[in-house]
Amino acid sequence: MGGTLKFGLIGAGRIGRLHAENIVRHIPEAELIWVADVVEEAAAKLARELGVVRWGKDYEAVLDDPEVDAVLICTSTDTHARIIRDAAAAGKHIFCEKPLALDLGEIDRALEAVEKAGVILQVGFHRRFDPNFRRLKEMLAEGTIGRPWLLKITSYDPAPPPLSYVKVSGGIFLDMTIHDFDMARFLLGEVEEVYAAGSVLVDPEIGVAGDVDTAVVTLVFESGALGVITNCRKASYGHDQRIEVLGEKGGLFAENPLPHTALFADEGGYRSAPLHYFFMERYREAYIAEMKAFVEAVREGKVPPVTGRDGKIPVVMGYAAKRSLKERRPVKLSEITG
Amino acid sequence: MGGTLKFGLIGAGRIGRLHAENIVRHIPEAELIWVADVVEEAAAKLARELGVVRWGKDYEAVLDDPEVDAVLICTSTDTHARIIRDAAAAGKHIFCEKPLALDLGEIDRALEAVEKAGVILQVGFHRRFDPNFRRLKEMLAEGTIGRPWLLKITSYDPAPPPLSYVKVSGGIFLDMTIHDFDMARFLLGEVEEVYAAGSVLVDPEIGVAGDVDTAVVTLVFESGALGVITNCRKASYGHDQRIEVLGEKGGLFAENPLPHTALFADEGGYRSAPLHYFFMERYREAYIAEMKAFVEAVREGKVPPVTGRDGKIPVVMGYAAKRSLKERRPVKLSEITG
């Protein structure tokens, strides 16, 4: 065949393993040939499981391998920008998990390196590839409801992340709402201004750590359309992720998919399944689809469906939301600069 | 106006009271001016509550009253045919609860009397007036699914009737399935043959009384279409009444309406309301609509939406089902004669 895309994985944690397995099982056009992780054992273990013969501690070895066509960056956020720059310099195509970085200057330098090297960079906003949201986006693009007026994104996690993560993640707007910011842009285009209200309701320790756990973020799009994102770190009934768009000719709704369709009825009423609890189950198909899209973009030299700029703007929106919450006023994206 | 239709109610039990209240509250074109019941106190009580000044024990007094335009026959089944004949002879229009009678000869004599007198007779198959089934019927009539091929009627009661009733009702096919037989004809036209399977599962006493409590009845329509009715005397989750029609161009479904739309979600899933338990709540609107239709038919001299023949055929079908169950073979309606 010759033409399979050869991947090196950098970062063999939970999300790295997910992508690696998807490549091996679901993408015949690609191969995984390298696994690197700062914890060498983790790299070795995953490599063995997937029948990959090259592994090691240092990502530089992946970049030095001339057989590697593309890297998957699944390391901790603070290393993303540097690895992107190095990978670009090595002429490797890049799939990088979100966020690109927490520092906007770092993001800009990474994007410049990518542009200069002429490699393809795709950022891991997997929700764009969810079949339900994708269908909604298609119907929107087909003009089904005409001009969109009002976007509503519901996005609740089943349980808060560990406090240790909350302390370094950049806060709810940069680690959780960032997905919704991306979705907002994906569906209705650029946002001009955000207003964020937040409260500590789920766990007071989150407040002690300087963050909120429940938030309502109002968006004003450049088109004049409005949007609202509701977030909460905990929904006991599972990973609640829904989207609605009201437009001049009707409404579009993407509901939660349920794990199964079985119902039980008795005197107490009808009971259906709870939602998927874990994001990896909820977005199983989306993760496969995003990787297929990356492979296709690289193989065909196309613009990837989530560009570097798409990786940057949601970070800008996260900072705007943080400033809005702090200063208790709407904040324009144009106020935020690296 | 002068033209309100003046009703005399014969039989002030549960269903009589329901119709009486509907006339008083919901049908400005009609009035209730007489209440008769063999239990005179029952007549008096209902009359007082509804501000009706004439009441008594004997239905003949109602028929003798020249001001009465129409009678509502809500007495026990064994009296229906006689009262119909007498009412027809007195020139009164007639709304009679189902079944017309358990004896086909009696039904024929009653219908002859009605025809001879030229009065209007409507039989109380209220489900035809349910807004959900009505909408399904309309869509069918509009050709939405083209030629219908397969009808499925689900019809479960929330709890069995008293055994005393089971013993005199004529059995499940004549007291319960009769509604579904009517619905089948209403939707897909005449039935040629029925096959009934039955079992005693809910309560062995029902078996002792000579009846079954769970049944599957297969219908072959004259058009060649097939149908199936599933019945059970008990569904712990409420009065489950659904209809489906598969046709050449698609499917039509009338689902159960729920008492309210509130849902609760937690780790165990989503829970909605149980079904309406009681048929009077489930079919509240249908009972009003059928009486409005009768009033309209009388006032405008139109054929009523449920004729005497519509009252007879489901009884024939009930006997065919009984014979089928007993003789363990499909039975043609043409085999059943008074």
Next chain:
Amino acid sequence: MGGTLKFGLIGAGRIGRLHAENIVRHIPEAELIWVADVVEEAAAKLARELGVVRWGKDYEAVLDDPEVDAVLICTSTDTHARIIRDAAAAGKHIFCEKPLALDLGEIDRALEAVEKAGVILQVGFHRRFDPNFRRLKEMLAEGTIGRPWLLKITSYDPAPPPLSYVKVSGGIFLDMTIHDFDMARFLLGEVEEVYAAGSVLVDPEIGVAGDVDTAVVTLVFESGALGVITNCRKASYGHDQRIEVLGEKGGLFAENPLPHTALFADEGGYRSAPLHYFFMERYREAYIAEMKAFVEAVREGKVPPVTGRDGKIPVVMGYAAKRSLKERRPVKLSEITG
């Protein structure tokens, strides 16, 4: 009986007629004995239709009639406060449509008059009586989801009101969102602060009239819980009115009731009924229930379920939202004074 509550209706327009019919048909404990309207013919017409013998042009005649126990104020908003004061002075109990008035000083004077007279005043926030929202409220009160964290109210009208109305209504926050403000308080208690974003998307003429037609209003409750109301003057698919509450133990959802449950399926998928278009159909049961509650409150001398204060605070919230939109900042309710 002697004990029926005798009503005089003041204002025989659309909503007045609705209440009048409900009293006559659905509330045996009440009677309608007077109809007044500045357009005398309108009063006469409605009175005739409902069999009411007293009618006239001047509401003072209603107040002067010693047989009248209670008045229904269904006139234009600018007259509410004055009629309330006069009715209170005449010792009549009062059911008044919302809003009490657009001037907070007027509201205060009206409420003082009511208090001084010791009469009962109920304000017409009918949505509290919708069976779906009511069930949600009950489950919330029963602690089903524990402490509530996040309230979402979706409230879209099927089509904008006439521009002439937009110009005098006080704007979207005082004529439309006011219902949602009431619902927010009904469900989660007092609100401390609002932030409103708005846009003119449905009809530029609404913008010319100085109003917005699409809005997102963020609420901060005194409890720390957050809320968001989304409003639009037009949803082509009908009167979309939904509520969600996320709490520590789960979620509650009140979905839109559909006019019927019939579905049609073909190659294009499943199609269900559109929403109720008209608020009078959507809230038919709620209007009856609110009037029953008023009658019960008066007859039993109880605090009515929607008090004068409940009538005032949503107006305060409306002004806070208007100021927030204008000054582009969150506004505390305490900033708003008559």
Next chain:
Amino acid sequence: MGGTLKFGLIGAGRIGRLHAENIVRHIPEAELIWVADVVEEAAAKLARELGVVRWGKDYEAVLDDPEVDAVLICTSTDTHARIIRDAAAAGKHIFCEKPLALDLGEIDRALEAVEKAGVILQVGFHRRFDPNFRRLKEMLAEGTIGRPWLLKITSYDPAPPPLSYVKVSGGIFLDMTIHDFDMARFLLGEVEEVYAAGSVLVDPEIGVAGDVDTAVVTLVFESGALGVITNCRKASYGHDQRIEVLGEKGGLFAENPLPHTALFADEGGYRSAPLHYFFMERYREAYIAEMKAFVEAVREGKVPPVTGRDGKIPVVMGYAAKRSLKERRPVKLSEITG
């Protein structure tokens, strides 16, 4: 690892390819090492695509290969029994597509050969592995609804098979209803008697070929419970497959899963996705799960979840249904013998 289960595929058509791909992609505990097909090119093509190095025309070569642990029999029905006997004689474990054979004597001889050889045989009733039906089965087994009374299986294909297939398939009861017969036994245990009504409504050519295209099959279980299967060769809205069970404590329902959850609403109502059209999409997960179960049964020496007897009885039921339709009477399974 050493322990992967090595498969030889016999029959590289549509369903053979499906199983082959599932083994390669989704079952790390198994390997595909042989592909045989009477059309050698088909075998070669599939082998190449999946990286399998051994292929050929004759299934005997697969059986002769000592490395092969198990065979997948995906050939035409008339060859199943012979290949099973040969495979058993060769000591290979066997996964065989349904039906085992159309001749009951052939089935018995094949099952005897399997038993004598002590190999594991699993029959391809994939619907048992559908996550929705599986969940229903689990709830039933957990006693959620107590004793089951009434089973309803809806099973419509999106379009009729080619007439050439109809002529050799054994008819609707042996090629289509057979899945529903298996499901009935899986859920409620053994069936004592069947009654079948059938009609030619979809395509008169099916009637000319001696078959019906629409059927209602009543089941009487040994437990006394009743069941009904409704079948149609064509449902324009897709592959409609639903199950309901009514029991003493409630009802269980397994609804159709939809391809996506996006909805569109306008004046015409709400529209959801059509059903999956193709059974391979509808049952994608079920096919993987059944093969995993087979691999697990072989590796752990367990009784497979669908035994040879489970493969035989539905064929018996198919013949009982055919006889019932022909003789127009209920037929006991005990009447059917090879």
